[in-house]
Amino acid sequence: MELAFVIIATVTLGGAVAVMSLRHLVHCALALVVTFAGLGAMYLLLSAEFVAFVQLLVYVGAVAILIVFALLLTRSATVEPHQGLLHSKVAGVGIALLAFGTIISALLTSSRFDRTQITAPSLTVRQIGEELMTRYVLPLEVIGLLLTAATIGAVVIAMDERKVADRSKSAEPEHAAEDKHG
Amino acid sequence: MIPLHYYLIVAAMLFCIGLAGALIRRSAIMVLVGIELMLNAANLNFIAFWRYSPNPDGSQGVMFAIFSIAIAAAEAAVGLALIIALYRHYRSTDVAEEGKKE
Incomplete structure (x- = not known):
């Protein structure tokens, strides 16, 4: 183990x-x-x-x-490209080491984390599914909405702006012609 | 049995590697990867604390980790779309170069 x-x-x-x-x-x-x-x-x-x-x-x-x-x-x-910014590299590693030192000192001095495993949990996938459909149904719906919004947002952001602009320009004359006929 | 400390130390190391990477890498994609590593370290903490909690039969810890993974996936999709849009604008994903052009 x-x-x-x-x-x-x-x-x-x-x-x-x-x-x-x-x-x-x-x-x-x-x-x-x-x-x-x-x-x-x-x-x-x-x-x-x-x-x-x-x-x-x-x-x-x-x-x-x-x-x-x-x-x-x-x-x-x-x-x-070759990383010429040596001072930023040193600063980045320094900040990370500082954060690591802070976390580790907190971890090792606190007795709160001194735990041992009691028993093996008996959580089955069936239980997780049932909980998702009963107790956690609202967060599940919210996360579904968030993922949909993120997907649509990603497509809109990554879409080529110039191509969209060209397409709308070529579509405009047709609309004008339709207006005249109307 | 492995004490809880060990998992927390691994998570702390993973977090700090991700933090260092996000600060020193010049490619915007690699900055995003560093943030993903930090998120993963947090997920490892969720699962470790759940496993060592007085009541590991409760599902709260697992649920928290699953929702956190879903958020991370949404974040990665939007972040990469932003980087692609940025690349189209500046013709580069170099974070330092983009700052100089302003």
């Missing part, structure tokens, strides 16, 4: 470091898939099977592919 944890944590964190340090952006996207899959394995270790599969479906299946699409669409699949 502990060996599995060490291996999964190493793979996940190694993948995360690779995502943030590799120069070739497609390699970064592949390392991102490794990180997301490692997190899924960690959810399995925590006996949250449903969340692990959701993680695989949503992150590995959708978000990682979306990022690869964005990389290819923006033609930034080549190597990132």
Whole structure:
């Protein structure tokens, strides 16, 4: 159990470091898939099977592919330009280390997190589905609405403005002709 | 048995790697990826606290993580659409370059 944890944590964190340090952006996207899959394995270790599969479906299946699409669409699949801003790099890593130190010192000094697992939870997917349809039905509807709005918004934002403008220009004369006939 | 600390430390490390990446990367897509890593670290915390809670049979922790994943997916879709629109405008996804042109 502990060996599995060490291996999964190493793979996940190694993948995360690779995502943030590799120069070739497609390699970064592949390392991102490794990180997301490692997190899924960690959810399995925590006996949250449903969340692990959701993680695989949503992150590995959708978000990682979306990022690869964005990389290819923006033609930034080549190597990132040389990072000449050394001071900003040092500052960024410094801020991250400062945040890490703060979290870790809070973690290790507090006795609040000194817990052990009591029993294995017996939460089944059937129970989760029933809860989603009864107790959590309103949040579920809200999240559905949010996802619909986000999808429509993404399409509208990413739509090529010039093409839309051209289309409306070519459509205008027809309307004028129709008006004359009318 | 693995103590709760270990999971929280892994989540903290993941969060800080994401934070460092979001601050130092020059590609806007990689900044978004850093934010995704930070969100994932928060999700790991939700699940770890649920598993080690006095009542792990309750479904609140799992529900919170699932809704959080759905929000992250919506955020990624809108964020990448914004980056594509930005690329069309500036012909680049370089965050530092876009600042200089203003």
